Amino acid sequence: MKIATWNINGVKARLEGAVTWLRETSPDVACFQEIKSVDEAFPAEAFEELGYNVAVHGQKGFNGVAILAKRPFDEVTVRGLPGDANDSHARYIEVIVARPGGVVRVGNLYLPNGNPVGTDKFSYKLAWMQRLRKRAVDLLKLEEPFVLVGDYNVIPEPIDAKNPQAWTQDALFQPETRAAYRSLLNLGLTDTVRACYPGPGLYTFWDYQAGAWQKDHGIRIDHILASPQAADRLVAAGVDKFTRGWEKPSDHVPVWIELADD
DNA sequence: ATGGTTGGTAGCCAA
Numbered sequence: 498m499k500i501a502t503w504n505i506n507g508v509k510a511r512l513e514g515a516v517t518w519l520r521e522t523s524p525d526v527a528c529f530q531e532i533k534s535v536d537e538a539f540p541a542e543a544f545e546e547l548g549y550n551v552a553v554h555g556q557k558g559f560n561g562v563a564i565l566a567k568r569p570f571d572e573v574t575v576r577g578l579p580g581d582a583n584d585s586h587a588r589y590i591e592v593i594v595a596r597p598g599g600v601v602r603v604g605n606l607y608l609p610n611g612n613p614v615g616t617d618k619f620s621y622k623l624a625w626m627q628r629l630r631k632r633a634v635d636l637l638k639l640e641e642p643f644v645l646v647g648d649y650n651v652i653p654e655p656i657d658a659k660n661p662q663a664w665t666q667d668a669l670f671q672p673e674t675r676a677a678y679r680s681l682l683n684l685g686l687t688d689t690v691r692a693c694y695p696g697p698g699l700y701t702f703w704d705y706q707a708g709a710w711q712k713d714h715g716i717r718i719d720h721i722l723a724s725p726q727a728a729d730r731l732v733a734a735g736v737d738k739f740t741r742g743w744e745k746p747s748d749h750v751p752v753w754i755e756l757a758d759d
Numbered sequence: 760a761t762g763g764t765t766g767g768t769a770g771c772c773a774a
Contacts, residue, residue, distance in 0.1 A: 506774085507766050531774085533767060558767055559774090610774060618773095650774095704774090706763035748765075748774080 498596050498756045500526040500603065501737075502646040502719060504702075504749035508532040508563075511747055512540055518740055519547050524753060525567050526594055528605035530648045532561035539563060556587040562605045562647070568595040574602070580628035588625070598759025601727060602636065602643035608650045611668030619668050622650070626677035633684055633722075642727035642756075645686070648749060649720045651678045653688065656697035657717035669718060687728035689721045689754045690736065701736055702749050710741055719752045730756040 501524035505511040508529065519527060527549070532539060534555045541551040544565050554576045555561035564570075570592040578589035591604040606629065611622030629645070636643050652670040655661040664670035682688060690699065700715025709715070723731060737751040 510766060531766090559772080612774080704763085705765050707760095708763085745765095 498526070498601070498758065499524045499753055500528075500601070500644060500646065500721070500756065501751050501753035502528040502530070502605065502648075502721060503751035504530040504607070504648040504719060504747060506531050506533075506747040506749065508534050508539060510745065512543060514740065514743055514745065514747070516543060516547065518737065518751060519544070519549075519565075522737060522751070522753070526603055527565040528603065528646050529563045529565075530561075530605070530607035531559070532563050533559055534561055552590060552592055554587045554590040556585075560587045560607060562587060562590045562607055564590055564592050564603060564605050566592070566594045566603075570594045575604075578606070578625065578628050578632065580631055581624070584625075596642075596756070596758070599642070601756065602641065604632070604636075604643065604645045606645060606647040606649070608648060610650050611674065614666065614668050614671060619671075622668060623673055623677060626674075626681075630677070630681055630684070633681055633686060637684060637724060640726060641724070642730065643724045644721055644727050644754070646721045646752075648718060649678065650718055651675065651720070652716050652718055653678055653691070653720075657700075659700065659714050659716070663714075664716065669716065681722060685725055686722040687725075687731070689723050689728070689731055689734045690717070690752060692728070692731065693734040699736055701752055703741055705748050719749055721752055721754050723754070727756060730759075732757050
């Protein structure tokens with residue numbers, strides 16, 4: 498079973514690219530972030546025509562997440578990250594999807610960017626990461642296969658940036674940000690791409706500005722974290738770098754894993 | 760090199 502995540506940076510702007518990517522790579526589950534669309538305007542029909550069931554948690558103008566799954570899911574377990582009733586940002590959706598021999602729970606997240614450091618935006622990012630940790634703690638108690646996928650807006654280690662010194666003032670690479678991400682891993686979650694590719698040079702984001710793509714000035718900030726029961730079934734992981742070279746690309750590229758059937 | 764580009768929106772804001 499193939500599970501993929503992609504920050505598409507606007508579903509209206511990326512519909513053609515998203516459909517092409519789905520046709521070419523046919524993931525069983527595809528998680529999108531930054532759809533920048535309200536639920537009613539999300540082009541679900543275009544994805545249903547490809548055989549996907551669709552769940553959306555959107556909002557006007559920015560943020561927004563969606564899950565597409567070829568296999569059925571009974572219901573959307575969670576819309577919006579639990580833990581703060583006053584948080585109006587559409588950044589989390591979670592479903593339980595059928596899997597050969599069982600189920601897998603998929604949490605799709607768009608973690609706050611947090612820039613500039615020292616503002617309420619950075620405080621919001623760190624608080625959001627604490628709430629995500631709480632969600633992971635609750636899910637781990639179930640001792641079931643689950644994955645937390647999406648745009649984490651976290652550069653975990655210096656090897657996850659072409660030029661780490663260029664990010665030292667950025668919210669994505671602050672010590673507090675990296676520590677919060679590490680605390681997620683230390684609960685017992687596996688960074689699946691890191692597990693399959695321990696070395697440097699693998700990136701998921703290249704800024705539109707300053708020729709970042711042409712210079713390979715990339716960072717790895719889109720991640721798939723797996724529970725022990727999911728990590729036990731991990732057979733492959735990868736990054737679909739080729740989409741960044743397309744016409745009208747997203748600044749992020751897809752990340753995926755393959756889980757063995759039971 | 761304190762720049763540069765894109766998407767959604769109609770506020771320039773968010774990234």
